[in-house]
Amino acid sequence: MTDPLPQPPRLSDLITVPTDRRAFLAKASAFGIALPALAAGCSRTEPDARSAADKAASATGASAPHASPTHLPSNPDSRLDSSLNHVAPLSSAAPGTVPGAQATAFHRYDPALPPLSSSSTLKLHFHAREASVRISDDTVVAAWTFEGDLPGPIVHCRVGDTVEFTLTNESAVPHSMDFHAAQIDPKQAFRSVVKGASVSYTFKPKYAGAFMYHCGTAPVLMHIGSGMYGAIIVSPREPLPAAREFVLVQSEFYLSDASQGVRAFDYPKMLSTLPDFVTFNGRPNQYIKDPIRVKVGERVRFWLVNAGPTHPCNFHVVGEQFDTVYLGAPPGSAIRGVQTWDVAPGGGMCFEVLCDVPGEFPFVNHGFGHGQKGSIGILVVES
Structure with missing residues (x-):
């Protein structure tokens, strides 16, 4: 007689996050939502290297003189x-x-x-x-x-x-x-x-x-x-169909080691294009701990902006399809039945889901190298 297959964890197990961080990481890893380990160290700060014109302008509270296009920084x-x-x-x-x-x-x-x-x-x-x-x-x-x-x-x-x-x-x-x-x-x-x-x-x-x-x-x-x-x-001037509307801004975090508990953003690391976190609305995994909640029968409209600065967002809702994706200015250029769509850095799009059945539906950057760094949340559809 063979042993019974282990039961997969439920997404709701992640909604109430245990106080023990190690227990949470163990649960999260079951979904491939591993959080990067955070190291201690020190952050760099740079001396004030502004130009003389900048410093003089700061002293007077005025803008520095405009440079002609031929004098723009290379x-x-x-x-x-x-x-x-x-x-x-x-x-x-x-x-x-x-x-x-x-x-x-x-x-x-x-x-x-x-x-x-x-x-x-x-x-x-x-x-x-x-x-x-x-x-x-x-x-x-x-x-x-x-x-x-x-x-x-x-x-x-x-x-x-x-x-x-x-x-x-x-x-x-x-x-x-x-x-x-x-x-x-x-x-x-x-x-x-x-x-x-x-x-x-x-x-x-x-x-x-x-x-x-x-x-x-x-x-x-x-x-x-x-x-x-x-x-x-x-x-648009003419309202879109009634919906619960949410805004998601994807962004990447390139951080130094901590100094006195604070991590700075690191420019050389940004040039490497290997982020520490990729988030929706500035906090990794925040909508797992505190999901977005709607009711069965409601239309959900996601207004998604990709702030980058470098990588695309491959937006997807697990267990659902987008009823409508607007390729241009809503309500024009709508396409139906979309599973995943890319939003470029600096771009934005409108996605709609019809919530026909109750459940827990992860919304995620389906580029999972980034989804696992924090760009994931849960849409809870309640009866």
Whole structure:
């Protein structure tokens, strides 16, 4: 008589995470969701290597003079940074700006799409600032952020709305803002500003969709890779079918070893393109511990933005097929019955699932080398 086959673990076993980290890792490994081990060490910080013009501008709170295109940095990561030519730091850590790890609490990034404003004018004032962000129980990162978190706030507007935007830089490093939903002269609107300075511009989104926003200051790889990104969701004028709507921003983490419990973002490591974590909404595996919950019969709409900075997102829901994937601006260019679809770095797409049966449905980057590094969650469909 043969021994009975072992029963596979249930996804719900991972929802209530045991207090013993070793027990959680053992459970997670059954699903191929191994978490990278975190090492102790020290992080690097770089001295202030800004140009004399940058330092003078910082002292007065003004932007440095614009450089002509012929004087742009010879950097392949540059996005026509027309304001400042500065030496990029190799680490996101800045002395005296990051509080200790013990003072930083974990919070789940709310994936729910915020409601639309009743006004056709959306006024936004973002602040670029350094902040420590706890992305897991045992990892705190020294991030460059919009509004103190990564990703930055979810922005929601309609096609044709007026977006009045201001960025104020509270950081020691020059920053800027590039909205992919805008059609505007980037040399003026997306210019970099130094500490204490602001830049303002107005735009009207022409197309519906899931769009990325990010700092466009050279090297863009360092600024996006250190946390300066987010999503702007532009809804069509005619509403889409009723649905539970969620926003997922995939991003990669390239981190140094810890110094006083905090890990900095590491530019040479970004160039290696081998991330430590790949996440949805800035925290590895956060929607396993605290899943997204819906009811049977509901339509779920995922607005997915891939902030990169380097790798694609191969989006898939285990046990489901996408009823609708919008290749262009919703509601146009819809295709049906899709199992997996790639979203390029800097891109965004809209995915819909009809939740016909109850269960636990993992949503994942099906490029499992990255899915196993944290870009996975659970959609719980309840009766």
